[in-house]
Amino acid sequence: MLKAIFVLDMDGTILSQRTVDVFCSAFNLNDKLKLIDEVGEVLPAYRVEEMVAELFKGKKVDEMLELFKCIPLNEGVEEFIEKLKENDCGVAIATDSYTFLAKSLASRLKVDFVYGLDVKIIDNIFTGKIVSDYRCLEIPSCRKYYVCKLWFIRKLKEMYGVPIVSLGDGESDYCMSTEADYSIAVNPKTLKLKKVCKLSVKGFKDLLELDLNTFIP
Numbered sequence: 001m002l003k004a005i006f007v008l009d010m011d012g013t014i015l016s017q018r019t020v021d022v023f024c025s026a027f028n029l030n031d032k033l034k035l036i037d038e039v040g041e042v043l044p045a046y047r048v049e050e051m052v053a054e055l056f057k058g059k060k061v062d063e064m065l066e067l068f069k070c071i072p073l074n075e076g077v078e079e080f081i082e083k084l085k086e087n088d089c090g091v092a093i094a095t096d097s098y099t100f101l102a103k104s105l106a107s108r109l110k111v112d113f114v115y116g117l118d119v120k121i122i123d124n125i126f127t128g129k130i131v132s133d134y135r136c137l138e139i140p141s142c143r144k145y146y147v148c149k150l151w152f153i154r155k156l157k158e159m160y161g162v163p164i165v166s167l168g169d170g171e172s173d174y175c176m177s178t179e180a181d182y183s184i185a186v187n188p189k190t191l192k193l194k195k196v197c198k199l200s201v202k203g204f205k206d207l208l209e210l211d212l213n214t215f216i217p
Helices: 019-026 030-040 045-055 061-069 077-086 099-109 149-160 171-177 191-196 204-208
Strands: 005-008 090-098 113-117 119-122 125-130 164-168 182-186 199-201
Touching: 005 149, 019 030, 019 045, 019 061, 019 090, 030 045, 045 125, 061 099, 061 125, 077 090, 077 099, 077 204, 090 099, 090 149, 099 113, 099 119, 113 149, 149 164, 149 171, 164 171, 171 182, 171 191, 182 191, 182 204, 199 204
Parallel strands: 005 090, 005 164, 090 113, 164 182, 182 199
Antiparallel strands: 119 125
16 A cells, blocks of 8 residues: 655756756757747647657667666655655656656666657657647646646546656656646756645755655655
């Protein structure tokens, strides 16, 4: 019986870098990403996600996976996940990055659940076409992502009936942080997220010093 499920964002929370930044550096796409970032301020997030996915059209998936596996984890995250598992807590990755990457990381870290952005892959080639359902619940101040982390934590709550603890660092983590039983901002990149979370920490080393019962209602 699970005591709780901890839902962790991937890029910037588990990982020390954004996956898209690593890919764009490797594939010489930084200038194109910069242009997308500039117009992205006024576009819904799902449109930005479509534009970014198009950047990697034609790339080999196994090459993307190799680059992804080289991204360092944030300090203390492995120990924190181990502590959760030892204390009968479930662990989920929720990310607006690609599902096939998140599943690879989940396998390494022995994570129980994965929710990410699905893309069409044909013969080891990344097509750039997003095939995820648009699940955004469009709460106030929402940027409208394909991957709705609020939808995900509601599903976990419905299926398992246990407290949900959210951990994230950025804009896409805002929605789940408004409704999780306990919300934690990990080195938050936005004041908006920091304000809505019950706890803000610099990193996982801070969390390792706390009793897990602090987060479980």
